Amino acid sequence: MVETIALVLGGLVVVMAANAVAQRSGLPASVLLVVAGIAYGFLPGMNLPLDPHVVLYVVIPPLLYAAALESSLTALRNNARTVIGLSVGLVLATALIVGAGLNAVVATIPLAVGIAIGAAVAPPDPVAALSIGRRAGLSPRLITLVEGEGLLNDATALTILQVAVAAAVSGSFSVGHAVGQFLLVAAGGLACGAIAALLIARVRALITDPLIDNVLSLATPFAVYLVAEELHTSGVLAVVVAGLWLGHRSPSLQSSRARLQTRAVWHLVEFLLEGYVFVLIGQQLPAVIRGLSAYSTGTIVSAAAVTVGIVLLVRPLWLLVSAHLPARMHARLGGDPQGGNPPLSGRELLALSWAGTRGVITLAAAFTLPATTPARDLLLFCAYLVVLVTLIGQGLTFAPLVRRLNLPGTQVTRALTRNQARAAAVRAALERLTELSDADPELQPVITPLRRAAEARHKRYTDRVTLLSSIEDETLPVNGHYHAALHARREMIAAEREELLAWRDAGRLSDADMRILERELDHEESILPAPQA
Known part of the structure; x- marks a missing residue:
């Protein structure tokens, strides 16, 4: 017990130190944490093994729920075809191609087993990519696509994994049965998430204490995931649906005090869980390497090269092909004739193709393979190598790539939209003051100073809108008086x-x-x- 507590406290120190170094150096915290985990893994002493059930039931639900709360349901709905293509089509294509490739180069790996590990390595984990991309200036549209893909692809991958493992165990495979099971699991997850969100919303309407509201918020992802899994549906999809809907309705469901507390609590949960997860990923390397003693060097190199190579190549090829399909097939990436979204540019496609970092869900899924699975240790190594290559390789190069691409529609566009919204909100407040004054003239002494302050804010926002609208490049103007006023305040x-x-x-x-x-x-x-x- 003492060793476990010491290990947890040591991990906390590593998480804080890595994030502090990341802020000062500009290096991704995820990469620093994985490297620290690898270094610790080779030291003598206690190591924490990766228990896939703990990851799936304890780690994944709150991380997905927190991400869903901060995502935009409206933006995801506007980009639904693209997101579904990435989170379903791309995951399925990756799983099938990896499975066929492993079956071709290593005869002892059956096709069903290869597809199972292909499903494990298929879903990108957007945590690292988004944390890097936001700082590097990734456009809001690309952030929406990466977020949406990361929220939904885990459900696809885990379902494919379950079907493939069942086929490997039974020795038979039916395409019709597999498709039917996938649709049933997905539909059940959607229904569970929607029903849970409606019930929780009704309960929240009765809660006035912010602390109780936060307790309910923390319990929601675990309860939703557990119920959905017990009903043999997609717990991942249920958690995502509940989080998206509750996050969308948060302004009307929660009080301001509850909302402030909830955001602070979930930011802390994300910070700790993500930090420990990356350290945990690094710690698994010694155990994974020990399992390779039964395989020849040629077999290890062939299997690893095929798995990593396919994962890195399928994503950009999928994006490129999707971008050039006929518009009537509704597969023009990012283009939605009904939603008015134009197709993504070549630079945006390149950035999106490099945002495919894998994470703990890949390892957790790989570790769920039965102990009797042929070449299990080799498959675990392949999955682990995919995580390392994408996390470290793409993690270190993603920010420089985004900056070099100089993607349009980032800081200036968002600042312009925010100030337009601020000005509109203040106009609404001024109209409400006029209504109050007309209804009760005796309130005029109170309303007058409020009106003056609101009018000053409105002028500040409209002046900012005028300035931002005249900018032709993507460089935010610096207002010396504004920053001096902030310093004085x-x-x-x-x-x-x-x-x-x-x-x-x-x-x-x-x-x-x-x-x-x-x-x-x-x-x-x-x-x-x-x-x-």
Whole structure:
């Protein structure tokens, strides 16, 4: 027990240190954590083995749910055809081609077993790609596609894996049965997620305590996943559907206090789980290598080269072919004649093809292969190598690639949209003030200062819209007066906080009242933009 606690605390130190180094150096935290895990794995002492059931039931549900809460249901709906093509078609194609390739180069690997490991290595894990891409300036549209693919592809991969393993065990395979089972599992997952979201929304409408609301939020992904799996449907898909719908309805379901707490809690959960997962991935290397002693070097190299090569080549080929299919087949990547989305450019296709980093779901799926599976240790090594190559290789090169591509529609477009929305929101507030004033003229002394402040905000936002609309490149303008004002306001808040501390230390202010006033300052400071580096 003591060793386990020490190992967990040591992992926490590694996670914090890796993220601190990543912020200072610009290197991806995921890569640093995997390398740290590999280094620790070869040291003497206790190691944490990767239990696939713990990963599938404890790690994956909250990570998927947190990602779904922050995703855009509207954007995913507008790009539904593209996302489905990536999360279903591409995963299926990768699984089949990897299976055929392994069966061709290693005679002891049956086709069904090869497809099973192909399903394990097929789904990209967008955590690393998105964390890198957002900092590098990946466009909102590409972020939506990567997010949507990552949310839905796990369900496809795990279903294909289950069908392939069942075929390998029974020795028979029926295409009709496999397709029917896949559709049944997917439909069941969608239904479970939708019903769970509706029930949870009704419960949330009765909750006024933010702490209870947060407890319900933390329990939701585990409960939804468990119920869906017990009904033999897709737990992954159920969690994603519930998270997308509840995140979309959050403005009307939660109070402002509950929303602030929920976001903070889930950011912490994501930070810790993702950190530990990457360290755990690295720690598995020694165990995976030990299982290769029964295979010749030629067999290992052939199997690994086929698996990694197919994974790296199928994705860009799929994107390229999809982009040039006839529009009437609705497969023109990113193009939706009904939704008005234009096709992705060549630069965007290249960035999207390099956003295929694999993660813990690949290893968890591979480790679920039965112990009697032919060449199981070799297949585990192939899956692990795919994770290492994509996480480290693509992880280190993704940000430089995105910057070099100079993708359009990033910072300036988003800043323009935000300021247009701010101006529209303030106009709505001013109209509401007018309604209140007309209904009760006695409120005029209260409304007048509120109107002046709102009008000043509206002018600031509209001036910013005018400036951003005139920019032809993708460089955000720097406003010296604006940043000076932000600096001055932070200094004011610091002075206020110091005065409150002086009152508390002198005994003129109780700690309970101090926390109330401090929370007011914290909220005000939290909405200020981050200081410039």
